[in-house]
Amino acid sequence: MATIGSYAQQLSLLNKMNYNYKMAMKSANQVATGNRVNSAKDDTSIYAIGKRMDVEIGALGQATSNVQTGNSMLNVASGAMDNTLDILTTLKEKAIAAANSTAKDSDRATIQKELNQYIDQINDNSLVTYNGKYLLNGSNKAATLETNQAYTNSSLGLDTTGATKLTDLTRRQGDSLNIDATDTVNVSFVKDGKTYSTSFTAGEYTLEDIFKKANEAGAGDVFDTSSMDTATSVIGTDASGKELHTVDDQNAVTVKAAQAGTAGSIAGFTISVTDAEGNVKKSTNTALDDFTETIGAADTRGDNSLVLHTGSESTQNMHVAFGDTSARGLGLQGSDGSYLSVGTQEDANAAINVIDNAINRILDHQTSVGAMQSRLDYTHNNLVTQQTNVTDAMTTIIGSDMAKAITQFTSYNIQMQASQAMLAQSMSNSSWFLNLLQ
Numbered sequence: 001m002a003t004i005g006s007y008a009q010q011l012s013l014l015n016k017m018n019y020n021y022k023m024a025m026k027s028a029n030q031v032a033t034g035n036r037v038n039s040a041k042d043d044t045s046i047y048a049i050g051k052r053m054d055v056e057i058g059a060l061g062q063a064t065s066n067v068q069t070g071n072s073m074l075n076v077a078s079g080a081m082d083n084t085l086d087i088l089t090t091l092k093e094k095a096i097a098a099a100n101s102t103a104k105d106s107d108r109a110t111i112q113k114e115l116n117q118y119i120d121q122i123n124d125n126s127l128v129t130y131n132g133k134y135l136l137n138g139s140n141k142a143a144t145l146e147t148n149q150a151y152t153n154s155s156l157g158l159d160t161t162g163a164t165k166l167t168d169l170t171r172r173q174g175d176s177l178n179i180d181a182t183d184t185v186n187v188s189f190v191k192d193g194k195t196y197s198t199s200f201t202a203g204e205y206t207l208e209d210i211f212k213k214a215n216e217a218g219a220g221d222v223f224d225t226s227s228m229d230t231a232t233s234v235i236g237t238d239a240s241g242k243e244l245h246t247v248d249d250q251n252a253v254t255v256k257a258a259q260a261g262t263a264g265s266i267a268g269f270t271i272s273v274t275d276a277e278g279n280v281k282k283s284t285n286t287a288l289d290d291f292t293e294t295i296g297a298a299d300t301r302g303d304n305s306l307v308l309h310t311g312s313e314s315t316q317n318m319h320v321a322f323g324d325t326s327a328r329g330l331g332l333q334g335s336d337g338s339y340l341s342v343g344t345q346e347d348a349n350a351a352i353n354v355i356d357n358a359i360n361r362i363l364d365h366q367t368s369v370g371a372m373q374s375r376l377d378y379t380h381n382n383l384v385t386q387q388t389n390v391t392d393a394m395t396t397i398i399g400s401d402m403a404k405a406i407t408q409f410t411s412y413n414i415q416m417q418a419s420q421a422m423l424a425q426s427m428s429n430s431s432w433f434l435n436l437l438q
């Protein structure tokens with residue numbers, strides 16, 4: 001039955017039209033944003049999960065950027081060390097030339113000028129920076145404990161101690177070094193940029209006497225031979241506080257710096273034996289002079305390593321420590337600025353071992369940086385994969401089904417238009433009563 005002013009019917013149509021409009025706009029918003037949940041009112045729990053994932057994605061993106069900048073920093077450091085290694089290679093060639101008997105003093109003086117310039121360049125290389133931060137000047141070392149520098153010889157017999165007579169020394173295999181009592185033992189070492197040399201007749205002297213004689217060369221007590229008292233595989237305590245043993249855990253001879261810390265650092269030393277006629281006993285020297293640095297000189301210091309934040313959590317970081325690759329740090333220059341000397345044949349011979357030690361140190365630094373770069377490559381790949389997977393998971397949770405959203409938008413839009421048309425028709429039906437009154 002038609003009545004005047006069917007308000008209830010019109011109100012129902014209006015409500016239906018408003019509902020269809022609201023749902024159409026919601027579907028339109030899903031289509032526009034691509035998300036099924038765009039605010040907390042859409043779905044409280046899903047919205048919270050989605051936002052946490054969104055924060056995680058942003059954090060992973062920044063961590064990826066951190067890894068990339070960290071890798072760039074390591075590339076800068078590695079490039080500088082590559083150049084330093086090239087210079088050290090040249091330095092060794094020059095030292096060998098200076099050690100040759102055909103070289104005159106004037107030739108060695110010329111070579112010394114070249115060495116001084118190369119050593120200055122090594123100092124320049126150590127001052128390389130990234131974003132204004134020095135990398136290789138020793139300011140970014142890890143925490144260390146004070147150590148006594150140690151040199152170990154693993155070529156001598158297993159039962160060798162400091163008290164073993166030079167004439168009784170054997171190789172690891174057990175055969176004699178063939179040192180005669182009439183042979184001359186020559187010792188040269190570099191301490192704080194200066195070269196000291198001494199020589200003596202083997203006679204009844206022992207292995208530890210080599211270093212005691214070196215202590216009498218003018219630099220004071222440089223070597224500590226107490227660690228040579230017994231045959232042992234223990235080398236000493238390293239900068240991390242761990243007891244260090246030989247690689248094969250077999251006995252070896254170790255001599256240490258008399259003074260702890262970097263102040264007692266010995267840049268290198270060489271031992272050679274010549275017979276009564278002045279001929280060098282090369283086979284003997286190969287074993288007797290085979291002392292390599294096994295514990296570096298270190299002072300007690302806090303952790304100054306750089307920190308790369310490589311993840312979305314506070315604990316996901318990587319400490320990057322750089323060693324001191326300056327000429328002083330590599331044993332090529334003294335605290336007073338004095339340069340490694342090749343002015344005499346004895347100096348040049350000692351310089352060869354010093355440069356070898358420097359090469360070993362720079363290679364140790366390089367391999368540490370290379371290992372960190374390799375790790376960062378894996379870290380970068382993991383972060384990219386993690387970010388992709390979290391993004392995919394978030395899209396699955398809050399993402400909109402575009403086909404469904406478009407279909408719903410079209411449906412609600414049609415229903416809204418139909419409601420609008422019915423409401424207009426209802427209003428038209430109500431107005432016909434007015435025509436009867438005219």
